[in-house]
Amino acid sequence: MNVEELKDIYQKQNDVLSKYKHRILICGGASCHSLGSVSFKKIVEDVLAKYDLKDSVAVVNVGCLGLCGKGPLVKIEPEGIIYTNVSVENVADIVERHFVKRTPREDGVMRADDPFYRKQFYIVLKDFSNVDPADLNSYIAFGGYTALAKSLLEMSRQDVIEEVKKSGLRGRGGAGFPTGIKWETVSKQPSETKFVVCNGDEGDPGAFMDRSVMESMPHRLLEGMTIAAYAVGASQGFIYVRAEYPLAIERLSKAIRDARRAGLLGTNIMGTNFSFDISIRVGAGAFVCGEETALLASIEGKRGMPRQRPPFPAEKGLWGYPTLINNVETYANIYAIINNGGDWFASIGTQKSKGTKVFALAGKINNTGLVEVPMGVTIREMIYEIGGGIQGGKKFKAVQTGGPSGGCIPEKFIDLPVDYESLREVGSIMGSGGFIVMDENTCMVDVAKFFMEFCADESCGKCIPCRVGTVIMKDILQKITDGRATMRDYQNLKDLAYMVREMSLCGLGQTAPNPVLSSIMYFEEEYLAHINERRCIANVCEVKQFDVVNTYL
């Protein structure tokens, strides 16, 4: 398709949309999908048919509506009313009461102006509630592929890179490396063959930001990757998705097929001489395969094991060729940077952290789900406004950001702005966007143990500090929570933590000690209580009251 055809589809789709007075939007995100929202559309259409409303009310399956913890969700526009906990049994009743009986259900209703939504700022998640993930035309109706058209037809490769550099976008996969600089490095490599890779491995426990982008708006990812390929001069791309995300794989596959058929992927894209295609690679679900060098090895069909950098993938990546590897969310920001300009993007967020960040809100808060906020919102706003406060009115204790590589931030930093630098300063990281809120009934040693177990299980086993160090640290944490540890064990734990952090080969080992070190930094008294008083301050661990002197191991 060329630009005229793109504009044509846009116009036609919007003409159709404007005919409807109302739209019923059914969340088709993974969470709601698995809770039964797949079968809502048929039921709702039957109700509308019964009351002859089919011509004035549209029914659309859309992407994730964000409040996954209260799903399945159904949203009604233009009223901006969101019904929560909808089920196959009550969906017909809800629609009837809303449109026919005029006695709308009152309980379990969320409004679009609730702080949960009002405090958010959508770039990556924009139009998730409007676009049907399985329909290319629906994406185009909301401005899809205009950024690709603009890049290919009005901008040089260098212009695109300049715009991304100007935006200040930093990689959303964890380390926060400036995206524009990475693109420039790859574009400058003399090689004829180059690759573009999307990291959709997302192995952090509890994280589902990338999954929801791939499921809710697959074309936004394809568009971003295609623009990247144009900028760096690549002709083949790979999306690496974990096998645990079947819905993402299904929707991405369909999107790729549709895009090829429409001439948005393949040879001579949009009638230009630029050609690019994308294939999907399914990972077997090892956390370490999210590490870029392990991921590339895995795509090559080898054991997914990291290697020492340099050389970086930008110089020597897939099969030794220069390779651009970015995270799903990073690519999902590109369309907005091209359409609105790098300066616009750079005006959002803080001094050094630009734009927005998507978080998976989890833990002991009222609103759990997917949120996107401008960089720099405070932890307080995240918890008490967007998150709707702590469950059961309990006291806030700490928040864990950055998943297993991150740290625990205590209550005293509740007014800390959430951006790359601030989080690092207090001993945590942004990571990929995990945000787990913990209340007063949480034992920090227990939390550290959980993450250490995760890292020990997921270590690839290549280097000694991580392979053995994480297991020994895990065992010491177990001893502490059992009440079997001595101060010598505690000292060994700390010594190991520093060693493993500095000596490990890849990011997994280098960050595995973070949950331990940050909880020691802020909650040392909890460790000491377990060890010296055989007591768990939060009353979580079953600390046994035996005498250490008489036990031997």
Place this chain on the structure above:
Amino acid sequence: MSVLTLTINDIQCTGREGQTILDIIKENKISLPVLCDLKGLTPVAACRLCLVEVKGIPKLVPACTTKIQEGMVVYTDSEKLRNYRRMIVELLFAEGNHICASCVVNGYCELQNLGYMVGMESVRFDYLWQLFQIDASHPRYVMDQSKCVKCTRCIRVCDEVEGAHVWDLKGRGINVRVISGLDEPWGQVKECTQCGKCVQVCPVGALFEKTATTSEMIKDRSFLERILEGREAKIWVR
């Protein structure tokens, strides 16, 4: 090829472009513990014992894979590094079942040697006492998993030098195992040419000759030197 100058522990050294820090360290007879590295095999930077400090680089870098640069200032022996290396060696002793007194390579073992080198007097961590299996199915050699330090030298020499690719890794984390063939008894792997290269490069008593008993197995790596020299003199190319 241009000559580069650098200092290692304040000693002036020279090297050629493309050489690694470890090359220069060896040429200048500076002491540095290494385990996974073996001249002639692709470096993997896995054991992390050779990590050194380089001025201007915030992270520690492995000497075995880091190329030298003009004016580099390298330190190999800070208090911190010595402490970290000792911990790594202790972790290896805690991981496997290294009962030296009954080991075939007692006295000739690289791990034992590393213990002396880093000044290890005892293991401060709890032993993991994992259960391992011995594979004595091969007509000439034995594989004792309990001594394996996962340096992957056997895998690399068999793949890169002998060309048989008998060995590989299985599992992950602490459960990583070096396996022969498709995880079958070594004696059943038809690809094995019985050349013994893996046995000779193994730094510990994990791979040994069947006839050897306690303290008898001295490893001989002179074949690697000969192959390397042959390659350099282009007697044959791979």
